[in-house]
Amino acid sequence: MACFIVPATEAIVTTIAAKVLAKKEKNMEIHHEGSSAGIVEKSHFSRKLGWLNNMLWGGSALLALEHVWHGEVVPWFPFLTAASDASSRAEMFHEMATVGVAMAALxxxxxxxxxxxSSRIEKREDTTASVSEAAAETVSTSDNK
Amino acid sequence: MTLLISVFAAVIATVVWYKHAPNDNWKVGTLALMYWGASLMWMCDAIFEYAELKEEFFQPAAADMLNDLFLGLTVVALGLVIWLVVLLVKDPKGVLRGKLLAKKND
Structure with a gap:
């Protein structure tokens, strides 16, 4: 009926959050200029939030097409056929609260x-890099001796 | 049927993305995420429908299946169109930007 509205609403919130976060990260980057690029890249949570945005926006758009296909969404006010009378409106809200919320949660x-x-992989790569760096340092100091 | 088609589209897009990773000039990752998002949402819808219909859920009428097949293909086409728009707007290769700047300089 209108279950796609719930993930679409979440998509609006996460898109705004990603934009704000990206701005903050850019400011941090300027502040930490000169530090290693790896640290900056790892802290880019807004990039990861972008994955959620793509899934939510894409899913909502494709589901909206399904609702248009089934005649549940129309191009005139109130845009949702279920919103025209009280009983189907209640049914629509129930579907949004159950199916819609479950979709967004999943x-x-x-x-x-x-x-x-991805964080685990990044951590593992960091540990491997620092171990090999330490090993290389040990080898170079023993060579110098 | 729509769920099946969107899952197949998501798997194909993911395989194409993985084949070219970490290079994502074509923004196939965005397309894959869009299809996965839709697939997860339809899976949720299917679970609720199954809880309501039980065995009937697995015995759809031929006409319904045909309708769902057309819907699935339309959904895949819409996903591709959205991806194309995203690709042209982001223009990772700078093709459109280059052309526009060249026209301005002329």
């Missing part, structure tokens, strides 16, 4: 898992 949980996995 996409967000999937994104959170993606962020967790």
């Amino acid at each position: 996409v967000t949980v999937t994104w959170a898992i993606m962020v967790l996995v």
Whole structure:
């Protein structure tokens, strides 16, 4: 009926959050100019928030097409056929509260898992890099001796 | 059927993205995420529908399947159009920007 409105609303919020975060990160980058690029790249959470934005906007747009296809969304006011009378309006709100919220939650949980996995990979790569760096340093100091 | 088609589209887009990773000049990653988002949402819809219809969910009428097939293909086409617009707006290769600047300089 109108379940796609819930993830679309979340998409608006996360897009604004990503924009604000990107601005803050840019300011931080200027502040930390001269530090290694890896540190700056790793702190780019706004880039990861972009994944969620793409999933939410893409999913909502494609689901909106499905609703147009089934005649649930129309190009005239009130745009949702279910919003025309009280009983179907209640049904629509119930669907938004159940299916819509579940959709938004599932996409967000999937994104959170993606962020967790990517952070783990980044951490592992950092540890490997620092271990090999330390090993190279040890070799060079023993060579100097 | 729509869910199946969008999952196939998501898998194909992800494989293409992975083949060219870390280079994402074509913004295929965006397309893959869009299809995955839609697939997850339709999966959620399917779970609720299954809870309501039970076994009937797996026995759709031929006419409904055909309608869903057309819808699935239309959804894939819309996803491709959105991706194309994103690609042209972001213009990662600077092709459009170059052409516009060249015209301005003329």
